Amino acid sequence: MSVMNTQTWICDFVTACQKKTGKDPYFSQCDTVGSPLTKWFPDLSPAELHYHLLVHGLFEPYEWINMENTVHEMDKNNIWKMVNREYNRLKNKWKGPEIPIFIFPVRQAHLAADKRAVKKNGLAFKKAIFLFLAPDLAKEEIKAALAHEYNHVCRLTHLNVDDHQLSLKEALIIEGLGEFAVKELYGEKWLAPWTGLYSFADIADIWNHRFVPALHLAGKDSCDDFLYGREDRQLPKWIGYHIGFQIVDTYETRLGPFPNNELYTKSSDELIAGSIFAYENRSETRENQEGHQFD
Numbered sequence: 001m002s003v004m005n006t007q008t009w010i011c012d013f014v015t016a017c018q019k020k021t022g023k024d025p026y027f028s029q030c031d032t033v034g035s036p037l038t039k040w041f042p043d044l045s046p047a048e049l050h051y052h053l054l055v056h057g058l059f060e061p062y063e064w065i066n067m068e069n070t071v072h073e074m075d076k077n078n079i080w081k082m083v084n085r086e087y088n089r090l091k092n093k094w095k096g097p098e099i100p101i102f103i104f105p106v107r108q109a110h111l112a113a114d115k116r117a118v119k120k121n122g123l124a125f126k127k128a129i130f131l132f133l134a135p136d137l138a139k140e141e142i143k144a145a146l147a148h149e150y151n152h153v154c155r156l157t158h159l160n161v162d163d164h165q166l167s168l169k170e171a172l173i174i175e176g177l178g179e180f181a182v183k184e185l186y187g188e189k190w191l192a193p194w195t196g197l198y199s200f201a202d203i204a205d206i207w208n209h210r211f212v213p214a215l216h217l218a219g220k221d222s223c224d225d226f227l228y229g230r231e232d233r234q235l236p237k238w239i240g241y242h243i244g245f246q247i248v249d250t251y252e253t254r255l256g257p258f259p260n261n262e263l264y265t266k267s268s269d270e271l272i273a274g275s276i277f278a279y280e281n282r283s284e285t286r287e288n289q290e291g292h293q294f295d
Helices: 006-018 024-037 046-055 059-076 079-094 139-159 168-187 200-214 220-228 239-255 268-273 284-289
Strands: 101-105 122-124 127-131
Touching: 006 024, 006 059, 006 101, 006 284, 024 046, 024 059, 059 101, 079 101, 079 139, 101 139, 127 139, 139 168, 168 200, 168 239, 168 268, 200 220, 220 239, 220 284, 239 268, 268 284
Parallel strands: 101 127
Antiparallel strands: 122 127
16 A cells, blocks of 8 residues: 555546536535545445545535646645655654555645645544645645654554544644654654643643543543643643643653654553653542543
């Protein structure tokens, strides 16, 4: 497996829209993008896959009129070939698994980066990666997106779990490992802005009083507020992503350096204990929180 020929799928989508049969582009996109993916995700319907990709940054169906030029520009910039080369390099470096990688234009890819709602995005499963990109992205930016997501795949494979099974503790660490890999491979310039949003003094109380009692929580619904932040729950923006990176970064500063393929095999407890976020592992933490609804 490697980078898949998604250009053909996008071309099929554009052709279907050009025929002007009266079919809504939404359903044409589902047919040409969602349906082929069931080969790798047999437990999901084309409609479920299509919706999931749209939520995470896939170009909107009405953008079909721009797609031919967008794909041409992306191909001219060798985006598919570059991702394939970097994937093979990372696979060898990290001794990672063989997976398919699906590249699509990000929403509003025909616009300049400062005009797009989402500059780029990625989505990792244990068995596949999706990258939502644009023609104007720097090579290092694309490589950083790939490395972050492929590091997730390596971690999920090592843990032998699917992404939706992660506890909050594991979700923090997997995001931290992914972004630390970017720092190690390409330098701090290409780190996500959320890595430096807060000082430890700013968030120590939030970590100790909000995160630590909730580290056992599992599932997307339980974890998302902690990862992305939620103002009405006094959780600052991107707080979980920031904490995850700082855990891994301070662990490596204190006890490293380590090869990145060694870092992603370390347990979450070990990484936290060796970082500035170390806490007393109180056995009563979960019991005290049993049945408690965080507000």
